[in-house]
Amino acid sequence: MTQEFDLTPDARVLQMLGEINLHQWRCVAELIDNSIDGFVGAARAGTPIDHPEITITIPTPNKSDARLSIRDNGPGMAIDVLERAVRAGWSGNNPLTNLGLFGMGFNIATARLGTVTEVWTTRAGEPEWVGVRIDLEGLRASQSYKTPRQTRVKPDHTQHGTEIIITKLKPDQRAYLARSANLGAIRKHLARAYSAILRESEAGRIRLKVNGTKLEPRRHCHWDPDRSVELSDGTVVHAVERFDVALAPRRYCTHCMRALSGDEEQCPNGGPNCEIVTTERRVRGWVGLQRYLHKSDFGIDFIRNGRKIEIGSKDLFAWNNGDNAEIEYPIDDPRNRGRFVGEVHLDHCRVSYTKDRFERDDPSWEEMVRVVRGEGPLRPQAAKQSGFDGNTSPLYKLFQAFRRSSPQGKNGLWSRVLVVKDNDRSEQMAQSFYENDADYLDDERWWKLVEEQDKEILGESGDTDLPDGFLDDGEDGSTSGGSQGDTDGADVSPEPEPAEPPAERNQIHELSRKYVHPTYRVEFQVEAFASEPTDKALTGSLPWSFELDDVATRTYAFVMNPTHDVFRSTTMTAMDALLTELSVQTLDFLKGQVHDVTLANILADYRSSYASATRLEPSEVISMANTGLEEFAKAVANLIPEGQGQTYYAELSKPDREHVARRMAARGVVDVPKVISEGRFWEYMDPQAVVATFTRHPELFFDGKYWSDPYETLSFGADHIDEEARRRLVLRYEAYLGDTLWLANQSSRDLETANRDEIIRASCSLRLMKPDVDLE
Template identity: 35%
Template sequence: MSVPNINVRPHGRILSVLGDIEFTQWQCLAELIDNSFDDFLAQRDTIGSERPTVSISLPGRNSDVRTAEVWVRDNGRGMNLETLSNAVRAGWTSNNRYGSLGLYGMGFNVATARLGRRTTIKTTRAGDPSWIVLTLDLVQLGRGDDYEVPVRYEPKDHPDEHGTLIIISDLKRDQWDALSKQDAKIRERLGDVYSYLLRERDFLITVNGKKVPPRLPCVWDESRTVTRNGVKIPAIIKIDQPLAPAKACKDCGHWNPEWVESCDDCQGERLELRARRIWGWIGVQRYLHKTDYGIDFLRNGRKILIRDKRLFFFEDPDGIEDPDPEYPVDSRHKRGRFVGEIHCDHVPVTYKKDAFEYDGPEWRTVVRTVRGDSPIREKIAKNLGLPRNTSPLAKLFTGFRREDPGLNYLVPGDGKQALFEKAIQWARAFREGDPEYQTDRIWYEAAFRHDHPIVPESADDPDDVLGEMGLEDNDNEKADEQPDASPTGGAPEPPPGETLDQRLARYRDKAVQIVDLSGRYEATGLGGVELVAWAVRERRLQDPAGNFVPAFTHMLKAPTVEIFLAVNNPLFTGFGVDMRDLAMVELAEFMRVRGRDPKPLSAVLADIKSRATDQKITPDVLASRAGRLLDRIREAMHREIKGAPTGYWELLQEGERALAQRRFALERGDATWETVVESGEFAFFLPANAVMSLIEKRPEAFLDGKVFKRAYVGLTDDNSRVLVVSRLVGFVSDLALMEEHQPRLGFIELQRVKLSCLLVEADLADTE
């Protein structure tokens, strides 16, 4: 008796079923782009002067679903009839799994069937007499088992024409609705996914005639460094780790040892010996963000993981404990800024190309290369009995884990607090192509200016502590207290014949741009302006009308407005007027007059200020700033305390010791408390009151440039010493109040806390 055969050829309806696989619109387009880019990459050095281009046309907002189409066209080499026939067969692929973006033959069928019911492919090679045209009608194919599709030929305009055009029609209504409204989002997503190929290989993608710009990493320059324990740590760390070559199976994708003749997994003999390496970089973004950070992982130039954060977790080697988050750990609001691009072309990916095969040894090698096997926190690794982590990510963590403003951690600030929102605005300008923001100059200047704030010069000798307290015998008036010699009251006469442009140029030459104040400002009904603020080391300035003033605005070229501030004017030095507040008043008046708006000045000012959220003075903002300052003080005090930790520990009251131990248990608890006390690391967990207590009990250990700049030991008068310490502790007590209690304070009290933060920050000694 003969054994019957069973026909397992799939039904024609299988192509329609493929359209039910969950692919977003951009993923469908990306599948088609991958096939084009595969062709470009296969040519590599043989591509001529013609720029490798993929042009995408999407239906417009006013299109009709019945006539709407999606076009994807490339200027690649094109296909002959045999290659085209194979390319549209479900499950077929000419690509091996480790040399191409288009991993599976199914990708084309899934992408086209997901979007519409009819797909037409037109392709030709240079020198061919005509276009080869093939149409797949899923409705018709689904009615039976007939897979025969007629081929047509269309004449070419020129024999040298080459490339492939895919037209998807009879769009599904939900896909048409999304595609007709999301061209900008699709353009942005594709620019992110193909960023490397667009910027490094000069590939080009257009969507509806508009160029897809690559999403550029907004990172600090490679030359920027910070120093930790005498070692310079760069803001960008390069990675290039060659791996042992291996044989890739073209049938199943399994990696095999170099010496085998057939695949260990499928026994196939189509093996190819390939070089392998892990390369790229990790680094520090110029801004911190709650979500917009993480490492990109690429395969053959396409991002598979975008801003991925899995390497910021330490996974228990035994798999018993849940992954432990290690970054960000020092941010109150969990902001991060570590980014990177890691190329790992040899690591297998899933069919949707949105994940790697994480259980394989290839991916584990990538993790080990970038972040190592131990916790990146050195103390945690030591307590777990694991070796010290020296991986690139651990080095970056050591240098840039904190978000304190200033050059010590490369964080923009304004002399008072970190400019988190302003730095994000600058990054937006960077990605919009504004030439002023393409380098890290503005971010760096803001970090530098935080450490060297633009403040009015004191009328007293800053080194004369007794004079600062009013305790010296002052019989002679200083020059600045004498009546002004000039007839205009304090400002030198301008050079004769000086024009307005020359005067403004002179002011700019001796000015410093206030980067945190500069930027875009808007008011209802008055439009917006781009403000450039200049701090000029003068007592008074001459405005365009010839008046001597502390500040004035000037329209440079619409919409750019300049404001000049005489930072040594008595209005700032003698009466305590905040120059940033005066700048906002001047800007509001300028916009009101220019717009001929009858609204009161105060209304325009309130409108402008309501949009400048980074200038607000709120309990939450001040509490965050106070906490960061106190952490800096604790860290600096630890350098002194560790010289005699037991002695300092015994200076504390019993309640202060208990609170320190409680904070340790809540915040870390990864070491024995005895070790923490013996090493002096209890300083990191001191309650704010204990910080003040130690300053009062051992001022000679923390003043004179050790933790704080102000002089102490050199003072011979006991009362002067007491006043120095009491004034400092008074400022620190305001910080302690905000960190520990965050009370509901009135605006005047909040102003006092803001000033205390400014005074403490200015008094902290340089730590690096």
């Protein structure tokens, strides 16, 4: 009878690790981590590597002999360290301060990509490279984990580093890597994951090259941190809010890789190799505002020891009330686009063995959440209802200032929310930012667009200074008809007429950009200007002109006269004029090259690409109408005098009260009397009933409470005239609310067949019913 059991795992275990679903770029990242740890370890030991570099070679042909390699010029490993490094599950580094040297991640990554892996390493002064070959199929056939040591010639004894070579790539992996688009995706992912390390690390600036191309860190395209707005309570919120918070030190077992709870003195596992250390802990980073909106490209990156483990996470944008998670951002954009971004360094929190997620059950995660977003909901009203108050976290502040993607109120300014209205243009400029175009690295071009948008709202036409000589012709102040007097009786020659100054052109940044036809790829680089009727480009009272201005750069100048009669129309804008010119030019270019092309389809394509902001998209306007009515109803709780909620509730008809009761029950409201006394029952009313209540109590909304129009403060000197003016004011806003109700009650199919003028009118009413004050 046997006296012991042999628990050596079957060699198939290593092959099974390769079945774990790990994205190709993460497999490469696992091997990059090993190299970075080597550089960092050398720096900490006082022997830093000069010009640290990691070179990745990814096969592009889909051939059976394809190989993937990662090579560095790090310190290299001793033979005994190499032996342990490739052993399944082993890790020889402090997981708190390193990315993790080899270990399980190495085995998963290499087995995922191929069936044969070689690891070669050498240190400075050693005469040869030493290597180990891991052949998964060979190990399985021999049922043994033993593999011979290998060596190769090293001509230069000063050379040092490590190289990992993966061969016999799996067919699906070869096919994926052979697609050129996937090589670009891997580069993009790695540039983002290691952006902090590529900028600077303990080991200095590490160069990372993929197939000969040096990776530049992919930075966030956020607004300048110095840009800020002031909330109604005086709080200043910056476009980038930074934080660096020290947490209480915690004891940690380096052998078991787990943190101890506050009352634990020893590791619960109690193993002989357990080693307890006390670790200092910090949560640092920033949250900020991206310069463009996007449906998916936003969120917070979570970083461990310099590598981004989670990229673009949306988890902090949801409030978990214990039963379910409520999405709080983005909720104010009709297209469900967001722009909150950030980076959070969380070195002391556990991550999954595949290093693609922080463990949410680690207490350190909850501590980070409290630092970054605080306790309770981000929505002020929801926070108040849930009993949370006094949140000063960076994400909470950012939410209060910039949650919306358009200005609040009829006269709201875009600078108040830092949004470029033409988001397609903003995204195009962001692409130039990501390509490291020097003209787009700062946010000035975005800011000029915002300023133009505000001028349009404020009715400003730009610089109104009078030109020199407008009021007088002489330097001494004499007018053009005055006499200079005699000069010793001599004839005085008349001074030559001063040359008329050229018309002043003001650039229209909103229109200045590259335009590309989506089908035929005809390109135009355009600089747009607003000018005066006297501009030489507008001779003959032209409303606009379009000419090739710079032959070398193929840049066209679009010059328009904003005071021309053609632009005094709701159906003709500068954008319409420019797209018409582009269409004519494109049609002319395509003559003789493309058959069956017409001005109509070219113009339609251009408008689809560049005039999306003026589209009457049914689903979007319906969503905006519903959102507007919800905000209107929610605002009432703050408008009703304190303690008067029950009085206003009693005015409701019996059917309206029953409707409110059903909605409260459906949403799980517990403290019904409190909701009624605070006036929050409006949130649960039928929208039609909300509008009817406005008609009964218009005094709650005007005089700067919701809208700025005077109501109770109206004074024309006679009571009956004041009452008539108030009645007309209420009728006007009832019409706005009625149009918004009509929109909210439509389906997309209804609007597809509705009268276009009705939709335009309702859309205008939707904008006009917006509040004039900042309610939160």
